[in-house]
Amino acid sequence: MELQLQLKALADKINQLKDKIETEESTKHAFVLPFINLLGYDTFNPTEVVPEYTADLGLKKGEKVDYAIVENGEPILIIECKNWKENLSVHGSQLFRYFHVSKTRFALLTNGIVYQFFTDLDEKNKMDQKPFLEFDITNLKDNSINEIAKFHKSNFDVNNIVTNASSLKYIQEIRKQIENELDTPSVEFIKFFANKVYAGRLTEKVMEEFRELVSKGFNQFINEKINDRLKSALTKETQKQQADQIDPIEEGTKVLTTEEEMEGYRVVVAILRRKLQVSRIVYRDTQSYFGILLDDNNRKPLCRLHFNGGKKYLGLFNDNKTEKRQAIETVDDIYRFETELLETVKFYEVD
Incomplete structure (x- = not known):
């Protein structure tokens, strides 16, 4: 240590x-x-x-x-x-x-x-x-x-x-x-999987389509595996966080962390762990939003999850720490903002 x-x-x-x-x-x-x-x-x-x-x-x-x-x-x-x-x-x-x-x-x-x-x-x-x-x-x-x-x-x-x-x-x-195959799959790599799932002739056009499919398929598989491990590892922490929440009788000040918010948190961790140690990615739930912070520091917001209303939003931050909400349908839609989330890390890591 x-x-x-x-x-x-x-x-x-x-x-x-x-x-x-x-x-x-x-x-x-x-x-x-x-x-x-x-x-x-x-x-x-x-x-x-x-x-x-x-x-x-x-x-x-x-x-x-x-x-x-x-x-x-x-x-x-x-x-x-x-x-x-x-x-x-x-x-x-x-x-x-x-x-x-x-x-x-x-x-x-x-x-x-x-x-x-x-x-x-x-x-x-x-x-x-x-x-x-x-x-x-x-x-x-x-x-x-x-x-x-x-x-x-x-x-x-x-x-x-x-x-x-x-x-x-x-x-x-x-x-x-x-890593090279995941970033830029080789012809041999693409053919190996395409032959397993595609019965037709592997034309140049088909190979180009499978190039993107193979890359996406592997990245989704890896992210899901990471999510499963994080879900298991964070269960005890989640229970502790929920136990520490204000008494449910006090409806006006009650903060309830939902499983959907935790699932969103695990997706964000799966993305950001490429640049950060998992221990540095900390969440704080509030009545208004579910915040995800760097080093448990309110001055270093990574993103926010707005899941309490009728619609879901992912709050992203620019270098001025101004939040911009992006509408999402499901938790998995967070993966669409991978580039923006990784960019947010740079705002703090250059210090």
């Missing part, structure tokens, strides 16, 4: 400072060194963290990698840093050369925001082309935090990390493929 809080604090700092950081050197000091510190290593102790670590490359002597984390005089992790604005995909070859001449099993390529961890799963002493662990520190998932914890000084175990790295690497690649 402490590491999670430290990572969140560093992410907040990065979001606040990055527009003021212009150089690679500034990126190192403002973003990368604090990350090394929270892994438990003293960046001011040259027996633990060596800046400008020498990695001689054959006849080319004096080549240096930005940092090396050292244990018993040997590097256990070499780190190459780039400016936070740079794309890391064009810088892997340099670290590849450093890895080959060092005794480490792990290498890190980072711009202070995106972190890519490499090892030598494919060929011993030769850095893999693809990282086994990659994450954006400003948008961390729980599984990534668990993997980062394994690099903490108190937990570091080479064999344990290498053993787990193989699974991580392939799971990460599979997830990317799934």
